[in-house]
Amino acid sequence: MLSGPFRENFVLMPEGTDLLMYTVLVPFAAVFIYGVYLRFRGYGVSNLLRDFVAAPRSRITSLLRYAWLQRKVTLDRASGLMHIPLMYGALVLFIGTALVFIDHDILSFFNEKLLRGPFYLIYEVTLDLFGLLFIIGVSLAILRRVRGLKRLREKNEYYAYLGGLLFIGVSGYLLEALRLHVRPVEWGGYSFVGWTVAGYLDYLPMGPELATGIYQVTWWAHALITFGLVAYLPYSNMLHVFISPLNTMISQIRVSSMTTPFNLAELPPDATELRMGIRTVSDLSWRQRLSLDACTDCGRCDVQCPALAAGTNLSPRMVVQKLKSAVWNYDVGRTENVDFFESGVLTEEEIWACTTCGACVEACPVLIRPLEFIIESRRSIVMGGITDQKITATLTNISRYQNPHGYPQSQREALVRELRELGVRTVEEVDDFEYLYWLGCMSSFDPKAKEIALRMARLMIKAGVKFAIMPVESCTGDPARRMGEEGRYQELALSNIETFKRYGVRKVVTHCPHCFNVIKNEYAELGIELEVVHHSELLAELRSQGKIKPIEGKLTTFHDSCYMSRVNGVTEEPRRALEGVRLVEMRRNRTNSFCCGAGGGNYWYEVRRRRRESHERLEEGLSTGAEVMIVECPFCLAMFEDAARSMGVEGKIEIKDLSEVFE
């Protein structure tokens, strides 16, 4: 006989309950294991292992940071407050139950007992504490649904699961209390919650028989609901408890990195067998499948999505959820390997609504990349031949006129002439230039952007920057790439790379964040590594050297472009450049900036919408009371100028490029 505190297992239950319980557990466990098997069959365990072995350190770091420390979950404070107690509560309760199993079913064979003495007392206190946390977390989760947090989808399944969890937590304490009520033990106070409840039970007119009866019923209900939820887990959104941590390990952190499915320069000229993008379940990689299963349907991507805010058909969460269901339906044999677009899983319209701003990727607490699925879908649409008139026109313009607007190259000559008058030379004429000033299509063809480019050139001349321009500039190919037309992108990129090499270009200053991103990050894969700076970074540097100074005065707000802030993490340089200017921040700033609506090709085509991203953003700018809104991208500039005109607020707020603040 044991002396001192110890855990009594299956107390108040009839003899043989343990055997009965395990018998009942078998079918539930089978359902659970089958579900897990189905899921993991889709990813391939060997893929997971190989991926882990390839870079164990970074995988573990990522797991620690995003799964254990919940670094992204807690970016939304309220979510963190709900999720961390829930997650760690559940985890500790699970470990506690596992210890009971070890204690009762393994160690007892060896006449050993783990749950006794001081360890058992610590165990009791810990479990009672985490049980409370668990109940708090589950209650908050239910409360958020009941109070109608907009991003949470109403689904009975979700209520049922949370209800089940709450029942498990509450009934656990009830069992503890009933046990202590019927069979008090000296060390009962360590189970502080159960002990307290048991104290109240003493006031009830309830004899030991009745209490034992209630105990036994509750015990079975507790067990059965737990088994049920476990069995259901791999078939429900709760699957995320396994898959989301795995996803944090395999996913990439960079917001807008794209895969390069081929290299045009190395591709046989008549390659016909090439498949690109995703159109059916079998097109999805194991990573993509796993990533889809990691989705908890929390909707945090939706909250940030500009296309959704503008009332288009796109919801990044639904893209992921729909694909997730499609994979499942295929895996369980409910559907064939059907075309996503023909079977209505996805619509081309929602796919084209994306501005590729990356806010969904930034927002996802478990590192899912909805943007990747959207771009890959675009690729598959392009592979089938696009029939949307404006999209067709844009891509035709890019390849025929080397700019997405469709202007003949001769229209750029005016800008080149005026730059020449300032003394700027082309890379053909000089070779002692430090920077190539890459103007971009907006500077070349948009009258306002042209004036800004001239201003930037004057600033650089004044600051003594040695730079030259291209005699003829072709599109970087970025819009083609974001629209899924990898071939036309690479055609332009390869030709630009050749030109850069021919003129010995090493450093590039771009005016446009989109040019910046693609030349800096994506040309490398096609054969050139360049030092690329954005004009905002150069301005910050010139400012810190005291070579230029900002015109101070009006209250100003700064709009971060998606491709500088979220995609490239450049947020402080433009603010440093603006030091001394009275700056007021918008609610959504830096990497949380809200897209102007022009990205991903949306500047050139149109999808159905209720309102414009640019209007929503300009309203946010106006609400700060600022008289000037500074941008760092010529597309943002055009979008907001247009928004100001159509909203009739031109007199209230000026839209300016960062370079226009300096003299």
Place this chain on the structure above:
Amino acid sequence: MEIHVLVKQTYDPNTLEPNPKTLEPIYERAQTKLSDFDLNALEEGIRMKENFKGRVVVISAGPDVKPLLIREALAMGADEAYVVSDKRLEHADGWVYANVLASLSRTVGNADLILCGECSVDEGGYQVGPRVAEKLGLPSVTHVIRIHAEQEGLRVERDLEEGREVLDVKLPIVLTVGLEINTPRLPSLLMIRAASKKPINSVPLESLGLDENELRPRVVCASVRALKVERKRVVISGSLDEAAEKLLSELVREGLVRI
């Protein structure tokens, strides 16, 4: 179904710029493309093939037919191309082209359906379709904006100024289509490259057996010049009433408005 689509390569009007002195277009700096209307015809042909099986053949003639552009047409979904590329077609008009294209089509085989744009984007002559039909002894319907396949033949809708005309027609026939009929698909670059496997058959002009008369243009273009519009740059000032008065008298003086 054997579908022949007549496709013309034209100058891209967007890239045609006048010489500032002579006002004549600088052809050397202009790019070429497939005429928009013909792409609509091709798209329609490919859709019919996709729905009813068959073969789409691209038929093209010109002074300097670029294989790359033909490949774009093949990439859209055509099966094969027959091309006459001959310097002698430099000044060809609708009559000459119709003779060449009709003979070429006949050389390829008897088509059930011949499709082409109602006109070309460069000359806009509206000649070739009906003339080809005449030459081949086939009926033709112009300005078609919708084609339905029926039990026997086709039901076609024509867009006319005074309304729409619906006709039931039998095959074989020549149809010319307008821009409204569809949006031509854009083949991706990889599709264009992959289309290099499809045959482009080059046919010598001589082999078509056309006589000198048939190759002599009926229309001779004397010159092409850009319209030059000089703005008058008149600024009218004063109060609204005064300015309106002045504007009106100015317009009357210019003979643009009569009182």
